[in-house]
């Protein structure tokens with residue numbers, strides 16, 4: 493990989509990630525390239541900018557390294573990283589035109605759903621929230637010629653519903669719309685939506701991609717950049733939604749271990765899901781890797797090497813028992829967010845607030861890379877203590 497002529501797609505995702513595409517600093521031969529912090533770049537004497545860098549709001553080599561790695565992992569033609577996952581997602585919606593019709597899931601990442609239902613609607617998008625996991629409902633909701641974007645999240649917060657990417661792509665494309673997938677929970681190690689027909693993939697890179705709960709970032713990756721992507725690029729450049737260089741470095745460093753972290757978290761999550769399925773104080777376990785999951789067949793089709801680190805428990809005894817359980821953990825961290833090396837537990841309805849479709853008895857678990865037996869033991873004692 494030190495051969496700069498090597499094409500990134502020849503290597504497996506694990507190799508691409510471990511070497512961060514094998515970039516070596518041309519000037520120093522450093523195998524960990526420097527963080528580029530300059531906000532401006534030297535113009536050539538003949539008045540050209542041959543380096544491709546002009547000004548820091550659109551241009552940064554460290555940011556481009558992160559983007560190149562994300563594009564390679566997703567099998568995309570290009571990627572942009574942004575200052576947050578929300579910044580990435582909203583950049584795509586704001587590249588549409590007022591009056592355009594968009595579809596998004598009824599149950600999805602709460603802040604984006606709220607933004608779609610309020611600000612995006614006020615700005616002029618016609619937003620329909622649909623059970624996207626129900627292919628028939630999605631097909632009935634698209635308006636040929638008017639629907640410009642179908643947005644799905646799979647698996648989707650916080651019920652971990654799986655939406656069939658290939659079926660959604662076929663429906664979106666037949667209507668003349670693009671399909672965008674929030675693939676934050678799956679990561680490119682488990683699902684590469686573009687291989688299933690998606691046009692755009694979004695990540696809250698704050699989560700698994702960065703992986704250590706110490707950087708807020710977002711990403712969009714695209715297949716076949718067209719006019720929509722060009723508007724995203726123009727807005728990103730003009731509005732300064734770019735990620736800072738230090739955060740881009742942290743993101744690259746985090747992604748070097750992404751395959752190992754995702755494999756560990758997925759294996760632990762499956763084990764926890766199986767063990768809690770038989771727990772006397774758990775009413776239901778929501779996890780795409782369980783044969784009992786309603787969309788397990790779709791999960792098998794589009795998730796490889798595991799089903800991710802996210803699962804939810806519905807606690808027997810309702811909301812009070814769920815909150816009491818979260819109060820009694822010693823090892824799990826009672827905190828929002830997901831995808832870090834440390835395991836997090838959250839009473840999800842509390843953070844989503846009034847109007848949430850999240851069941852009140854639901855605890856959302858982000859499985860980290862700790863010993864799964866420790867994780868089980870801690871949550872088991874918390875469930876038992878809450879029910880005493």
Ligand SMILES: Cc1ncc(COP(=O)(O)O)c(C=O)c1O
Nearest residue numbers: 576577578579601676696698709
């Ligand atoms: C699935 C999903 N999408 C998008 C976001 C938004 O990402 P960020 O918090 O980086 O803006 C989150 C954040 O929790 C998320 O979980």
